[in-house]
Amino acid sequence: MSPLERLRDAIPDPARDVRLNLQAVLQGGALTEPQRWGVAVASAAAARNAALRDAVVAEARARGLDAAVDDGLAAASLMAMNNVYYRFRHMVGKPGYSERPARLRMGRLAQPATSRVELELFSLAASAINGCEACVRAHEDVVVKGGLGEDAVHDAVRIAAVIHAAAVALEIGEEGAVEERGESAA
Template identity: 40%
Template sequence: MSLTDLRNALPDYAKDLKLNLDSVLSDAGAQGLDAKQIRAIALSCAIASRYKPLTEAIEAFAAEKLSPEEIAGAKAAAAVMGMNNIYYRATHLIQNEEYGQLRAGLRMNVMANPGIDKMTFELASLAVSAINGCGACMDSHEKVLRKHEISAQGVQSSLKIAAVVHAVAVALEQA
């Protein structure tokens, strides 16, 4: 099923999502991001949202601009954040500060060479962290992005992609 087919399958109560999906996935709507970044972030977010038909459609959309290595990098962001968000969210939320002081000891080698440029990987990681609700990870990725001169609009656009892609997945799963 194509992205257009899925968009059209959204129920009437989700008509705002139809408009927002078109906007956040367009070069004009996702201010501060380029076409490759938009697609990589959207793919990472679709994976994190766990609705296979949407993931498949967004992967096809992403493949229009991304190489197989870049697609693998977007998938890697979703995978490693799926692990990190659980761990770091838990150590942040547990009231015993001792857990936050312990060495995580989790392998994150993909972060050194993710297959996509590092700032796109960071943007995708931020977006997935938003979906997964990990404030500690969001803070960490936002700081890296801003340090490397990604604009506030770029960060915001990444978060808007996360919000809309996740909402579309939820609505389609309920339809």
């Protein structure tokens, strides 16, 4: 049994739909296998659950998808920075901030391990989890214009949603396990 299968089995019964969805979204659809797993890696890293991230990365590497893993992790880390910065600019809505150069290094966008459009797809998933409207719109536009289309965007966001839900469900499971042992969760 793979680490991801073990983790999926650890999702508590109140979240059984998430358990089933986690298996389903990582199979088939409009995305290639490397695209699905790159999205999953970026999403798991953005969801900030170390056990889930490590299990998704291990599964993707076991499938020989090292380039997708590397770009997925790069996308998550870049979006951790960009989503805060661009969400601020969007929320404040003052032209003065938007007119200033970001001066944030993003060299990986110019030299991805996969392709530019795939790195943008992985960034879209992380941005959806991080809730940055400006980044979601920008990445969606690049992905669609890059030829992947709306079905690919839809599948990527479905994967991001389920991965994020799995992170929450696993935390719920950990909380319940602590309470069953009579320990304080705090």
